[in-house]
Amino acid sequence: MQTFLNKRLFKMKTFNFFAKMLFVMSAVVLSACSDNGDDNSGGGGGTTEQILFGDGTQIGNGDQEFTIKESHTLKKGTYVLKGWVYVDAGATLTIEPGTIIKGDKATKAALIVQRGGKIMAEGSATAPIIFTSNQAKGSRKPGDWGGVILLGKAKNNGNVMTIEGGPNADHGGSDDTDNSGVLSYVRIEFAGYPFKEDQEINGLTLGSVGSGTKLDHIQVSYSNDDSYEWFGGTVSAKYLVAYHGWDDDFDTDNGFSGKLQFLLSVRHPKIADYSLSNGFESDNNKDGVATTPFTSAVFSNVTFIGPIGQDASFANTTQYITGGDMFPDNGSKLGTFQAAMHIRRNSRLNCFNSVAVGFPVGLILDNEKGTTQTAATDGNLKLQNLYFAGMTILGSDINKNYLDQLSTDGKTISDAGKPSFSSTFFRLTANNNKVYDNISDLKLKQPNSLIASPSYAPSADSPLLGAAAFTDAALQSGFDKVSYVGAFASDAAADNWLAGWTNFDPQNTTY
Template sequence: MKKMLTKMKLLAAAFALISVISGCNKNDDPSPVGPVVPGDAKVWSGTSIGDGSAEFEIKGKYVIKKGVYSLKGWVYITDGSELYIEPGTIIKGDKATKAALIVERGAKLFAEGTSTQPIVFTSAQAPGSRKPGDWGGLVILGKAKNNMGDMSIEGGLRSKHGGTNDNDNSGIIRYVRVEFAGYPFATDQEINGITLGSVGSGTTFDHVQVSYSNDDSYEWFGGSVNGKYLVAYHGWDDDFDTDNGFSGKMQFLLGVRNPKIADQSVSNGFESDNNASGSSAEPFTSAVFSNVTFIGPIGQDGNFVNTTAYIDGGGLNPNNGSRLGQYQAAMQIRRNSHLNVFNTVATGYPVGIMVENDKGSATQAAATAGNLTVQNVVFAGMSILGSDKNKTWKDALSTDGTAIDETKPSFSNGYFSRANGGNSNLTNIADLKLKQPSSVASTPNYGPSTGSPLVGKSNLFTPALLQNTFFDKVDYIGAFKSDADADNWMKGWTNFDPQNTIY
């Protein structure tokens, strides 16, 4: 009898353990111990990575042990080489040498932090004096497809990207922060916070925060890499920029703007092109984004005016050749892009959406044909709902991205408002009942409160593009389930005051 009771107790304990495990939040740290380092990897010697030159090469397999390091010059991880970085490592980009870390085709970077010990790439400047563009940034290149063939990556680097292997693996980027990157090496030739060129789906890319980039926070040039739990914070230009046939899947993203920082090219949440010329080269840019939250500039400052007199950098202008400008749209889809956006919320932009036929493209026809999708998207506090022409801020029709008929509403307005889209446009940001619809707190929470129109939804994942097992089938719009502390997947590894952090 005692043996039977003991067995019953053990069985009950086992069921309890299974219950606990199955009830764990999917956002729990999937990698609590950092990267698995091969036995033949050498330990990196010294506290400097690179010698300040334009072509310092890492060849072979190396592990950077936890510590504080200086990144100097352009450091290339070469084809066939692997670099492993331990959790909790701090790497400071040198300003004088415009430091950048470049993962070339065939190379791998294993920057695998944890939720309590993220890996941080940041400015080498002293606390209080850091600015966007203090160093170059992180560039990852692969052998997946793009629609331009063998491409040179922007920013003046030697490296090329592209190939035919959409399953290509460039390593693991997990629990990583990139701060104050994006040095402009020439006019309109900046390295972004993180640049991904033809990166394949074999690459792991999740739990990443880019803050105060001097260009786009993230930009994908082709490739098929997937990602989850990405944060773009107070970037200079666009939050998430997709080009050259990027076809990856993305879920749970946050973009937060600083009302005092915008780019001369005008800043957007999404900016999406098929390619720079607007051609119909294949593969089309056809990435699928779901559960994105955009916190735009309007509503964060009661005095906000979308002019260069107001948008002055807020004391963060690096005066390095980058040019301040104005804000534009939560979503700018143009130049034959076939972008797909689902289950997303955006607040406080001068324009909600732009579906634009610039450069002779047929972007609007793609939208009408269902090759471009914006579905179950909620806007709130937009100055105007739609616009068809870059830098006009007018809800008026343009079918060529040039001429405007102000007697008719924009195509973009009609497309967003179509009956079968499930989209809505709320007048007030407050109607969303977000915990914090601004970016002022050092530990922000952008989750929806009880009674928010973003929660308790159904049939959000019925579209065929969302049937892939990559997507978590949730019942809410935006990046967060609720404003409960347990649902804030940013806890522990993000930093919303990198300017004053002592590293």
């Protein structure tokens, strides 16, 4: 009997030991994600939802349907994002400053914030939140992982729409003040995995995101598609950087109507997309139909640094544009550069107080679908107080055409003896735009991303200083009334909003 009792006692102690160990291990895994004080029972018998796996540093389980259904706080640390991770309606994912999230290449990782869900990613200048590649330093490429997608309930001109790129996620509604959370002091690097041909997620994709959302101090680098793309919505933003992207830098579609100020776009002269890469690409919708709300976003104080002038041997050909060390060999196709601004398909984009240098074409107002030129003539599309320098030609009216000749249909030359509508409109006295033959005429400090210490700010004697104007009605609210054209007043510490949180060499950074 005593032997039996001793064996029973040993078994009970063993069971209790393993039970305690299981409890401790579960607590460790779940402690990295606190519940923010929310009730996280989730209807699952009172157990807290698990979003971290393995050793507690893996977000998602690696498939393309993982959904965060409850609110969690991701403590400061380094994590690997695996598969498609959705933040569901009613849930909030909070990410602490200084957190690093690495997208997994094998599972095509992406973070998708659904309509009604929120992300609270509020870093700081000294502790930015970083989304980057999980590949080793020195071997990172554009398209190593998917990207970040925010979806909201604001209006677009296509009703409820499925976001491009592959995720099973909708956006759109009637709440223009909808709040999808915060992205502040955030970097997104090496995103844009092509899930199918011509179906890449952008670095940062915004679908019908409402004005209650806060976007500022965001850098997207080496995206394998557009750096930023807005599909409808009303969200505004300040202090955005698009660095060495593959396709377009700032793409606006489907009735986007936000206000944006202080943006920097920098091209790498060897990286361009098959579809032709632009600074702005703007559509009302893919068919150019005059549906409302129109794409009518208002931009001010943008600096576009094109490929020309950064490399003395630059040639806008696929023999030169090779992708260099950043060619991902993932199905993406290299192409050539096109325009600083390509506005088409009934877009009514507005841009003020901005500077663009070194593109094959300055401006394309494209009438192939819709009546974009009429919108410009009628004052519904405003391009004012813009400074262009070092363009091969000032304007073209036809996509993929590098001739400054008049076209009214966006397909054929109407009159080869007349300059394009685009260049004529740009030079209208009322628009107060300026054209310089040479980039150096603008007296930017060091506008070359290929040198060790570039500076995209104006020198003290630059014509950009004191040249801004904020008299147009579109600029009366939501904009800082600064005196300078472009994104910077100078490169002095007090004026340098890039300081501390940006990174222009993520390939060689140890994360």
